[in-house]
Amino acid sequence: MRTVIDGVSFAYGREPVLSGVSVELPEGGITVVIGPSGSGKSTLLQLLAGLLHPAEGRILFDGEDVTGVPTERRDVGVVFQSYALFPHLTVRENIAFGLRTGRRRFSLRSSRRRPSRHSIEARVWDSAALLGLEPLLDRRPGQLSGGEQQRVAVARAVAPRPSLLLLDEPLSALDARLRRTVRSELASLLRKLGTTVFYVTHDQEEAMLLADHLVVLDQGRVVQAGPPLELYRRPRTPFVASFLGEANLVEVTVDDGQGQPLHTPFGKLAYPAGVTRGWVLVRPEDVTEDPGGCCATVVDCRGMGPVDRVVLVLDSGAEMLAHFPPESAPTPGTKVRVGVRSRKPHFLPG
């Protein structure tokens, strides 16, 4: 479903939570909203769900204004952070709940008739099978593990085949090991469904793995939005740069403002004319050992498995984080020469 959030503002009492947020969700794609706690990302999800209503701005589903339409008449499915499974109903009844309600879909593409008992049973089975829940159908939520509850929450939300699926930090209640496996399962499931998805998280890895369109939210405003790798490589602010991964940000001042290439410890760098201050972003994985590079002292080195995490101090005094290939392990105290991989360092205007 074509979904547009258009200049939406929201406040709890006098505390502004969202100010003038606009997001366009790619149809059939996964939009991930990432931000620190208190950035307003969950509030944005609740506005889309219709659980809250904005003070300003509009929400459009397929071009129709649904801003004042209550939750039960929006064609959405929600996976809550706490899962919100009905404790007095079995897994089967939980999944069937949305198939039996008097839902009057806002868009009338689907039929208004309630599905028959037989087709409800078939749909429950489909959703349960999609998430491997068949053996658990007669259990109650209290008898399930955290991972199983999470899968029931997803199955329940997708069973009525909503046009927009909303997920509010669906993995945050799982432990780290489980989160990794569930995360990739969820990613492939969401792609298979092909529904328009709005996914809220504060986890950078989750965001990079899932997003077709990534929106970074800070203090109730959209800081930057675009393809995830674009945001990772070319962030517009230091906040985006460091929120999406480890970042070396070197503050630079340009005196002449003439648009001449700037000399940095990593070579020449083009920058837009008229800009006099800014930062140079170098990702740790772009720092390499280079005999022709600049001199640095190894301060600390830790093998992380896939990479060695090395802290360096350049001769200019700047501290720098580098990811070296595993087991290259330079000893702390030794001198190395480092350069930046051929990719151009990114310049953030200040």
Next chain:
Amino acid sequence: MRSGFLRRRLFRRTGIALTALLALALLAPILITAAGAFSRAEWYGQRSEGAEVDSTPKLFRYVLEVWGRALLRSGQIVAVVVPLALLIGAPAAWAFRRLAFPGSRLLEAAALVPLAVPGVALAFSMIQCVQGVPRFWLLAAGHLAYTIPLVVKTVGNAVETFDPRLEDAARSMGAGRLETAARITAPLLLPSLILSALLVFAVSWGEFNVSFLLAPPLLQTFPAALYLTYTTNSFPVAAAATLVFLAPVVPALIAIQALGGEEFHRGLPA
């Protein structure tokens, strides 16, 4: 080590003794009443009921015959008050806690005020304010004033124990407010609804102050009639009437105690 053990044992024994004493003090009137009701036939007969009431079965038959109307009236009041108190109190409790509109807490506190107002004051103010309402409904209103606070408190606390997201989830799946209330909220509040129904029953059945003042003399509820019994009849007759009155209350009190226990709340969301 040893003195600690002794001290603990002393505490334990003192506790048991105190509890037993309290239980005895609370039960004594009931035991004495029961003894009175089942006492020997020679004890009764000096008063208005006459000589024909000379055995325990005859005593109870006499009680039911004379106070049958009052018993019926009490039954009617309870039958009206219990459902009405729940129908008004439970949604109000939900609204106070869930909607959290400005002043909702103050309003909830205000709903408890009748509990602290003497029945005499409440009854007279009701007679003053409300004209032309049948006495039966005036009496029911008096009982509601004393019982709705109990529902608001009991159900309100239960509302706090479950995640409001459950209601949001139901609505996001297409259930309207009423459907959500019927399929999610009410089943989850069922224990507290049963508990408050029993409390309302026990309070309404035993209510004396308001009933005595609001009901016309010929339409007294049972507790009011009981008062007259103690002033005009012999003790065994009054004692027998008291036992008839207690018969439905004791099972209700036992049920309240059982429902309040941990057993009942296990398996419900924390």
